Amino acid sequence: MNQGRALITGGAGFLGSHLADALLAEGWNVVIVDSLLTGRRSNLAHLENEARLEFLEQDICQPFDVGKVDFVFHFASPASPEDYHAHGIETLQAGSIGTFHALEIARKYNAKYLVASTSECYGDPLEHPQKETYWGHVNPVGPRSVYDEVKRFTEAVTVAYRRYHNVDVRIARIFNTYGPRMQIRDGRVVPNFMRQALTGEDLTIYGDGSQTRSFCYVSDEIDGFLRLARSDEHMPVNIGNPNEFTILQCAQHVLKLTGSASRIRHEALPQDDPKQRRPDITKARELLGWEPKIGLETGLRLSLDYFKNAVAHESTVR
Ligand code: UDP
Numbered sequence: 001m002n003q004g005r006a007l008i009t010g011g012a013g014f015l016g017s018h019l020a021d022a023l024l025a026e027g028w029n030v031v032i033v034d035s036l037l038t039g040r041r042s043n044l045a046h047l048e049n050e051a052r053l054e055f056l057e058q059d060i061c062q063p064f065d066v067g068k069v070d071f072v073f074h075f076a077s078p079a080s081p082e083d084y085h086a087h088g089i090e091t092l093q094a095g096s097i098g099t100f101h102a103l104e105i106a107r108k109y110n111a112k113y114l115v116a117s118t119s120e121c122y123g124d125p126l127e128h129p130q131k132e133t134y135w136g137h138v139n140p141v142g143p144r145s146v147y148d149e150v151k152r153f154t155e156a157v158t159v160a161y162r163r164y165h166n167v168d169v170r171i172a173r174i175f176n177t178y179g180p181r182m183q184i185r186d187g188r189v190v191p192n193f194m195r196q197a198l199t200g201e202d203l204t205i206y207g208d209g210s211q212t213r214s215f216c217y218v219s220d221e222i223d224g225f226l227r228l229a230r231s232d233e234h235m236p237v238n239i240g241n242p243n244e245f246t247i248l249q250c251a252q253h254v255l256k257l258t259g260s261a262s263r264i265r266h267e268a269l270p271q272d273d274p275k276q277r278r279p280d281i282t283k284a285r286e287l288l289g290w291e292p293k294i295g296l297e298t299g300l301r302l303s304l305d306y307f308k309n310a311v312a313h314e315s316t317v318r
Contacts, residue, residue, distance in 0.1 A: 081144065
C-alpha cells in the first residue's frame with residue numbers, strides 16, 4: 001500500500017485507535033474524526049506529540065471535509081450491545097448518514113475505502129460456521145436491530161458505491177475482538193469478566209453460558225484489516241478468530257488467569273442473543289494469507305495489565 005494520508009472515522013475508539021497506531025507505524029499520515037460519543041481521547045493519549053496525527057472532534061452525520069485523503073477507514077459506530085442500546089438512533093445514523101458521508105469523501109478524493117462491518121450481519125445464525133455467502137438470520141425489529149440492520153445497510157451502500165460510482169471499497173466483517181483499550185464498562189463479555197474477576201465481583205453469565213463466541217485478539221484483527229486494505233477484494237471478508245468457546249469456558253479462562261475467587265452468577269439471556277458464532281475464514285486465508293496467531297489464553301494474558309490498570313483508575317478512564 002502506498003503510504004499517504006488516511007482518514008479514520010471513529011479513530012478514538014477501541015479498534016480505530018489501534019488501526020491509527022498501525023497506520024502511523026507504516027508511515028501514513030492519519031486524520032481522525034470522532035464525535036467521542038463512545039470513543040475516548042485517552043485512547044490516543046500516547047500519540048499526543050505525533051505530528052503525523054490530526055484529530056477532529058466531529059459527528060460524521062454532519063457534513064465534513066478533511067481535505068484530500070488517499071484512504072478512508074470508516075470505523076465510527078457504537079459497537080457494544082450496551083452502547084448501541086443506549087444510543088440506538090445515533091447508531092442508525094452513523095451507519096446510514098455517516099456511511100454516505102464517508103463514501104462521498106472516498107469518491108471525491110478518489111480514495112480507497114474500508115468499512116468496519118460485523119458478524120452481526122449474520123444475526124442469530126442458522127449456518128455454522130458463518131461463511132461470507134450466508135445471508136444471515138436477523139430480527140429486523142428486535143433490540144439488536146439498530147446495530148445489525150444498519151450494518152447490513154452499510155454493506156449495501158458500500159457495494160452500491162462500488163457498482164454505481166466505482167469507489168474502490170472493502171468490507172471487513174469483524175467478529176468478537178478484545179484487547180487493551182476496551183472500555184471496562186462497555187458491557188461486552190471480556191471486559192465485564194475481567195473487571196468482575198479483578199474486583200472480586202460475581203462473573204455474570206447471561207443464560208446458561210452454553211452460547212458460543214470466537215474471540216480474536218486485537219493485533220491479529222488489525223493485521224487482517226491492513227491485509228484487506230492492500231487487497232482488491234470488494235465483497236465482504238470475515239476477519240475473526242475461528243477458535244470457538246462457550247461463554248462459560250470464557251469465564252473459566254478469566255478466573256484461571258486472574259486467580260480470582262469470584263463466583264459465577266447466572267442472569268437472564270438478552271433477547272435475540274446469538275446462540276453460536278464462529279467465522280469461516282477460508283476466504284481471508286486464501287485471499288489475504290491471513291490467519292490469527294494469538295489464542296484466547298495468550299490474548300487474555302496480554303490484556304491483563306491494561307484491565308488491572310483500568311480497574312485501578314476507573315474514575316479516570318470513562
Ligand atoms: N455475556 C455474558 N455476560 C456478560 C456479558 C456478555 O454472559 O457480562 C454474553 C452475551 O450474552 C453474549 C456473549 O457473552 O452471549 C458475548 O456478548 P458481547 O456483549 O461481548 O458481544 P456480542 O457477541 O453479543 O455482540
